[in-house]
Structure formats: C-alpha cells, structure tokens
Amino acid sequence: MGTPQNVFEVDPSTDTPAAPVSELGAAPTKAVGRARLIARRFFRSRSGVLGVAMLGTIVIVAIVGPWLSKWTIDENDFAHILTGPGIGGHVLGTDSAGRDILVRTLYGLRKSLIIGLCAALITTTIAAIAGSCAGFFGKWVDVGIVWVIDLLLVLPSFLILAILSPILSGKTWLWLVLLLSIFGWMITGRVVRGMTLSLREREYVHAARFMGVPNRTIITRHLLPNMASLLIVDVTINVSFAILAESGLSFFGFGVQPPDVSLGTVLQENQTNVTAYPFTLLPACFALIFTVLSVNLIGDALRDAIDPTSGASRL
Amino acid sequence: MLKFLIRRFLNYVVLVFIATSIAYLLAAATFHPENNYLQRNPPVPKAVVEQSLNDINANPETPLLVRYGRWLKGVLHGDFGTQFPRPESVNSEIGRRSLVSLRLLLLGTILGTVAGVLMGVFGAVRQRKFFDQASTIWAYLILATPTVVLILLVQTVGAYVNKQVGDPHFLPLTGEYDSTLHGAAFWSDRAMRLILPTITLGMFEAAFFSRYQRSTMLDVLGSDFLRTARAKGLTRRQALMKHGVRTALIPLVTFFAFTFGLILTGAIFTEKLFGWHGMGEFLIDSINNRDINSTAAVACFTAVLVLCSGLLSDVLYAALDPRVRAN
Numbered sequence: 314m315g316t317p318q319n320v321f322e323v324d325p326s327t328d329t330p331a332a333p334v335s336e337l338g339a340a341p342t343k344a345v346g347r348a349r350l351i352a353r354r355f356f357r358s359r360s361g362v363l364g365v366a367m368l369g370t371i372v373i374v375a376i377v378g379p380w381l382s383k384w385t386i387d388e389n390d391f392a393h394i395l396t397g398p399g400i401g402g403h404v405l406g407t408d409s410a411g412r413d414i415l416v417r418t419l420y421g422l423r424k425s426l427i428i429g430l431c432a433a434l435i436t437t438t439i440a441a442i443a444g445s446c447a448g449f450f451g452k453w454v455d456v457g458i459v460w461v462i463d464l465l466l467v468l469p470s471f472l473i474l475a476i477l478s479p480i481l482s483g484k485t486w487l488w489l490v491l492l493l494s495i496f497g498w499m500i501t502g503r504v505v506r507g508m509t510l511s512l513r514e515r516e517y518v519h520a521a522r523f524m525g526v527p528n529r530t531i532i533t534r535h536l537l538p539n540m541a542s543l544l545i546v547d548v549t550i551n552v553s554f555a556i557l558a559e560s561g562l563s564f565f566g567f568g569v570q571p572p573d574v575s576l577g578t579v580l581q582e583n584q585t586n587v588t589a590y591p592f593t594l595l596p597a598c599f600a601l602i603f604t605v606l607s608v609n610l611i612g613d614a615l616r617d618a619i620d621p622t623s624g625a626s627r628l
Numbered sequence: 629m630l631k632f633l634i635r636r637f638l639n640y641v642v643l644v645f646i647a648t649s650i651a652y653l654l655a656a657a658t659f660h661p662e663n664n665y666l667q668r669n670p671p672v673p674k675a676v677v678e679q680s681l682n683d684i685n686a687n688p689e690t691p692l693l694v695r696y697g698r699w700l701k702g703v704l705h706g707d708f709g710t711q712f713p714r715p716e717s718v719n720s721e722i723g724r725r726s727l728v729s730l731r732l733l734l735l736g737t738i739l740g741t742v743a744g745v746l747m748g749v750f751g752a753v754r755q756r757k758f759f760d761q762a763s764t765i766w767a768y769l770i771l772a773t774p775t776v777v778l779i780l781l782v783q784t785v786g787a788y789v790n791k792q793v794g795d796p797h798f799l800p801l802t803g804e805y806d807s808t809l810h811g812a813a814f815w816s817d818r819a820m821r822l823i824l825p826t827i828t829l830g831m832f833e834a835a836f837f838s839r840y841q842r843s844t845m846l847d848v849l850g851s852d853f854l855r856t857a858r859a860k861g862l863t864r865r866q867a868l869m870k871h872g873v874r875t876a877l878i879p880l881v882t883f884f885a886f887t888f889g890l891i892l893t894g895a896i897f898t899e900k901l902f903g904w905h906g907m908g909e910f911l912i913d914s915i916n917n918r919d920i921n922s923t924a925a926v927a928c929f930t931a932v933l934v935l936c937s938g939l940l941s942d943v944l945y946a947a948l949d950p951r952v953r954a955n
Contacts, residue, residue: 467647467931469889471896475915476651476923479658553772560774561897565912580776584901587780588787588801595784598777606772 354618361614367607371600375422384413386420386574398592406592408583418596421576424569426604428490428559433551435494437544440501445532445540447502448509459506462499470496471561478567486569489562493555501547508540542619549612553605560601576601629946629953636942640935644928651927652699652920653692659918661686661712684712686920699924708928709921711914718925721910726929728804729906733895733933736826740833745880747834748841749873752849763838770835775828775897782828783901799824802903825902832894836887837880844876851875874948881944888937892930 345353355361383402384390390411393401400406405415447458465473473496481488512518513536521531537544556576562568563577564584571578576597583593661684665677681687685698702709708718747767751760770778786799800806800821809817848854849872857867896908903909907929914922946952 464643464647464650466889467643467934468651468927469893469930469934471893472651472911472927472930473654475911476654476927477658478915479660479918557774561776561893564776564897565900567915577774577776580780584780587783591784591787594780598781601777602769602773605774606768609768609772 351615351618355614358614358617360610361618364607364610364614367603368611371422371604371607372426375419375426378419379416379423382413382416382419384416386412386416388412397590405596406590408593409586414583414593414596417574417579417582418576418600421574421579421597422600422604424486424573424575425556425559425577425601428486428493428569428575429552429556429604429608431487431490432493432497432555432559433548435490436497436551436555437501437548439494440498440505440547441537441540441544443498444502444505445509445536448506449513449528449532449536455506458502462502465496465499471558474558474562475565475567478562481568481570483570486573486575489559489568490555493558497551497554497558501551504543504547505540508543509536512536512539546612546616546619549608549615553608553612556601556605556608632946632952633939633942637939640938644931644935647931648703648924648928649696649700652924653696655920655923655927656686656692656695656699659686659915659920659923660688661918661920662688664713664918680715683715684710684919684921686712699921703928708925711922712917712919718921721922722907722925722929725905725907725910728904729895729899729908732822732825732829732898732904732906733891735822736829736895736898737833737891739826740830741837741884743830744834744837745841745873745877747838748843749845749868749876751838751842752845752876753868755846760842764842767835767838770831771839775832775894776901778831779828779897779901782824786824802901804904825898825904828902829891829894829898833887833891836890840880840883841876844879845872848872848876878945878948881941881948884944885934885938885941888934889930892933 356365379386382404390401390403390407390413392411393403393407394409394411396403396407398404398406403413403415405413405418408414408417443458447455474492477492481492518531518535521535526534559568559575560577560580563575564581566581569575569578579597580594583590583597586593662677662681665672665680678687678689682690685695685702687695699709706719708722710716711718711721747763751763754760773781783801786801790796790798790801798820800817801824804821805814805818806821853875854867854872857871858864862870892908895906896911898904899906899908900912907926910922911926913919914926
C-alpha cells in the first residue's frame with residue numbers, strides 16, 4: 314500500500330556525487346565515503362534503528378524459530394484442537410485441525426518475507442527498465458509505456474491479479490511473485506521516467522551520446538546509477554507493497570496455493586474462528602503488521618539518509 | 629476549461645473501454661467454466677454442456693475473438709450477458725449490488741478524507757506536539773496493516789465490545805440489514821451495521837490523507853504568501869484557512885484519483901468479510917465460480933468509478949487552482 318508515496322517525489326537533484334575526495338588538497342579531516350555517510354545518517358535516525366532492529370528480529374525468528382519447535386508444519390495433534398496458548402506444549406495454541414499455530418505462522422512469515430523481497434526486486438527492475446526506456450527514447454516508446462501505465466492504473470492490480478489467479482492453481486509461489494511484479498511496477502515506472510527526462514539533458518549524457526556510446530550502455534552506465542538512491546528506497550517500498558498484496562490475495566485463495574503456507578493463507582485458514590478464537594489469528598496479524606511497519610520505517614529512514622533535503626523527511 | 633474537461637473525459641472513456649476489454653479477455657482466457665461439468669455424477673450429456681456454455685458465451689470451441697465480439701456487441705447495447713452457474717442476468721445483479729457498494733464507498737471515502745485532511749492540518753500546525761506524534765504513529769500502524777488484518781482486528785474488537793455490553797447483537801459483525809425487523813428498528817439496526825465497515829474503510833483513507841496533508845501543509849506553512857497574508861492583517865486562523873489549507877489541498881486532489889483504486893480494493897475485502905452483498909463480494913464470488921461475464925462487468929464498474937474519481941479530481945483541481953481555470 315505504500316507505493317503511491319513516490320508520486321510526488323520526483324526529485325531530479327538526487328545525483329550521486331562522486332565520493333568527496335578531499336578536493337582542497339591537504340584536508341585535515343578524513344574524507345567520508347558516500348556509503349559511510351548514508352549509513353551514519355541512517356543509524357542516527359531513531360526510526361531507522363528501530364526498523365532495522367525489528368526487521369532483524371523478525372528475520373532471525375522466521376529462520377531459526379521453526380527448528381526450535383517440536384512440532385512440524387502439517388502435524389495434527391488431535392488431542393489438542395483449538396486449545397489456547399500454552400496448553401499441551403503448543404506455545405501459541407492450535408488451530409481447528411490441531412496444528413501448531415506458532416510453527417505455521419513462522420513458516421508463513423518465511424514465505425511472505427521471501428515473496429516480498431523477490432517481488433520487490435523484480436518490480437523495481439521492470440520499473441527501472443521501462444521507465445528509463447520511456448524517458449530516454451521518447452517518441453512512440455514513451456507514448457506506449459505511459460499509456461500502458463495509465464491503463465494499468467485504471468484497473469486496480471488486485472483485480473487483474475485475482476482474474477489471473479486460475480493460472481496459479483497447482484503452481485509454485487514463484488508464479489505469484491512474477492504476477493505481483495508484472496502488475497506492480499507502474500507508479501515507480503512513472504517516477505523513473507520523470508527522472509530520466511531530466512537526466513537525459515545533462516552534459517555527460519550528451520557527451521556520451523556524441524561519442525557514439527550505444528544507448529544500452531548510456532542507460533545502464535549513466536542513467537540508472539544516478540537514480541540508484543531512488544531505486545534502493547523503492548525496493549523497500551515495494552517489499553511492503555508485495556507483502557500486503559500477497560496476504561490479501563492469499564486470503565481469498567488467489568495467491569499462494571495450498572502446499573505452500575504464507576501469512577495470508579494462515580489468516581484464511583483461521584478466519585472463521587476470528588470472533589470465538591482470536592488467538593488463532595492474532596500471531597499472523599501481528600507478524601504482518603510488524604514486518605510491513607519495520608520495512609516502511611527502514612524505507613523512510615533510508616530516503617532521509619540518502620537525500621536529507623527531500624520533503625519526504627517530514628512524511 | 630470545458631474543453632479541457634471534455635478532452636480528459638474522452639481519454640478516460642477510451643481507457644475504460646480498453647481496461648474492461650482486457651479484463652474480459654484475461655478472464656475468458658484463464659477461466660474454464662466447462663470444468664464445472666467434468667466431475668458431475670451422473671455425467672452431464674455433452675449437448676447440455678454445449679448448450680449451457682453457449683448460453684453464457686463461454687464455449688471454448690468458439691474462438692476467443694468471436695466470443696469477445698459477441699460480448700462487446702451485448703455490452704454496447706447495455707447488456708452484460710448471463711451469470712454462471714445460475715443463468716440470471718448480470719445487469720439486474722449489478723443494479724442491486726452497485727447501490728450497496730456505492731453507499732459504503734461514498735460514506736467511507738467522505739468521512740475518511742475529511743478526517744484525514746483535518747488530522748493532517750492539525751498535525752502540521754502543531755508540529756511535534758502530542759497530537760502530531762500520536763497521529764503519526766497511528767497512521768504508520770494503519771498503513772502497515774493489510775486490509776484483511778485490519779478488518780479481522782476490527783471484528784475482534786467489535787466482538788469484545790459486544791461481550792462487554794452484554795448484547796451479542798449490539799454491534800452486528802456481518803450483514804447489511806435484518807429483514808425480520810420493521811420500521812424504526814429496521815433502520816436503526818441498519819445504521820448500526822454501517823458502523824464497523826465504514827470505520828474500517830475510513831481509517832485507511834484517513835491514514836493516507838493525513839500523511840500527505842501534513843506534508844503539503846508543512847510546505848505551505850513556511851511560504852511567503854502566508855506571511856504576506858498575516859502582514860496585511862489577517863489573523864493566524866484566517867490566513868491558515870483561506871490561504872493555507874486551500875493551497876495545501878491542491879496536490880492532494882490529484883493524489884485522490886490515484887488512491888481510489890486502493891479504496892476500491894479495500895472495499896472488496898470489507899464487503900466480503902462483513903457480508904455485504906455488494907460489487908466486491910460479487911467479484912470474489914464470480915472469480916471463484918469462473919463466471920466470465922460477471923467478472924468483466926465488475927471490472928467495468930471499477931473502471932467507471934476510477935473514471936469518475938479522476939474527473940472529480942480534475943474539476944476540484946480547477947476549482948482550487950485559479951491558474952488552471954485561466955488557461
């Protein structure tokens with residue numbers, strides 16, 4: 314849900330200056346590399362540290378947690394069905410099939426994290442390629458891509474993904490990642506296009522063009538690296554977007570398919586018990602909220618660290 | 629001005645047409661209603677299957693483009709075809725359901741937008757004070773919550789409230805109305821049933837808009853024209869209301885058209901989980917039933933709503949920003 318945030322953030326001033334090697338010759342202070350500078354600013358912000366700490370904990374728990382439990386993911390404990398937390402060795406209780414809720418939630422968390430990360434990387438890649446091509450080549454390429462973006466914004470991506478869901482039945486979650494990426498790149502693509510339009514007129518791009526550097530090299534060497542900061546921030550935004558979209562789709566059975574478990578499917582399995590046995594659902598609910606929250610916090614802190622002058626610092 | 633709006637309108641109409649067509653083609657290519665007949669016992673005679681598939685214009689023997697042509701001809705005559713598996717008209721279903729959805733959407737959108745704008749303005753004016761901090765944390769939490777989770781949490785809280793009040797029907801968790809009631813009781817029950825879904829839908833919007841309103845408002849607060857307004861003798865409140873909020877609203881208006889798609893998606897979850905028989909529920913059910921005609925009709929409804937919100941934001945933009953009107 315966080316994607317529309319970048320609509321207003323076309324900020325052409327985010328060139329990456331070369332590492333500030335002491336230009337005045339014998340500068341007494343040690344030169345700080347750009348990466349170090351960003352890292353220092355990032356960890357100075359409270360929300361950034363909080364986000365990293367939260368996400369770090371979540372990732373470690375998701376990876377290590379399932380090993381520590383004596384229950385496996387599909388193991389039915391018929392002696393304990395819908396029993397509350399702490400009964401019969403089930404830390405967070407059991408669901409209506411006697412399966413351990415903690416273990417299922419942790420496995421779901423794993424899958425949701427992987428889907429979020431993969432989908433975000435692919436989404437941003439598509440957006441970077443489509444946006445920079447539209448901005449750089451102009452003419453019919455630009456018209457075509459902008460038109461596709463407008464079109465996909467008229468139909469909400471949830472609707473398209475839901476319509477395409479029969480394709481997913483019996484397939485792995487990798488297909489879901491692909492579909493999420495194909496229908497989630499539009500707004501980022503718009504921002505990349507806007508930045509390309511201004512970068513295209515810079516002297517070094519003109520120079521490269523007049524020297525006969527092929528277009529592909531100009532885009533990958535001169536345009537995209539100058540948007541790196543935007544693209545990095547965008548990956549984090551897209552992670553939270555993909556996790557939110559995945560949980561919604563899976564909840565209705567349009568996303569991750571049965572043998573696989575994600576937080577969305579854990580919610581779906583237990584939704585009929587929401588009022589009578591809230592403990593079956595709440596772990597998955599809070600896992601989702603804290604994951605997305607931590608990713609959002611990291612994204613915002615990263616944006617501020619990369620570009621302290623951006624108005625987004627106040628968002 | 630009018631020319632600008634007409635041009636925008638024509639652009640939107642073309643987009644709606646193509647978006648609906650794409651939805652139909654995607655649905656027709658991926659849904660296989662014929663599978664519904666495969667595992668019946670006793671097996672359904674082939675002729676009957678053929679006949680019923682032809683009735684809904686979904687016979688896989690017919691080329692996709694021919695089916696699309698037939699469907700398009702119907703739609704241009706105002707007929708969205710027949711539902712599946714129940715052979716009823718899609719039009720009458722939509723007529724009934726769209727009103728349910730629109731009521732929920734309108735109420736939620738209006739309340740959410742107004743609350744969000746107010747929260748944003750207050751937060752910006754009293755920057756870093758208690759209300760600002762609290763609303764920021766609140767918005768962060770809401771924006772990190774998937775719609776489904778928010779609804780389930782709202783329902784859990786609703787069930788808890790009912791338990792405390794001691795009346796399990798104090799805040800009804802599902803359903804739109806109770807047909808056993810009559811007169812005033814019917815309408816008060818109906819109003820109570822509106823509360824939870826509207827809160828859910830409104831909260832998302834309030835969270836979105838409060839963030840953006842706060843950001844644009846902070847930009848405006850530092851601007852020269854506001855100082856000029858104070859200098860010519862307006863009170864702080866007057867200057868803020870007349871010049872500040874109005875200017876800060878302009879970028880938000882364009883943003884409104886963007887978020888409307890998200891609001892619609894939120895409404896799909898809200899309807900389905902609160903048991904409202906609206907268009908959102910219709911979409912989920914149609915997809916589960918592999919009902920091509922209904923799915924395309926819901927897509928059309930969605931696209932038309934996005935069109936309306938786009939046009940509305942264009943008009944509001946012109947009303948708020950005199951520079952647009954001048955050109």
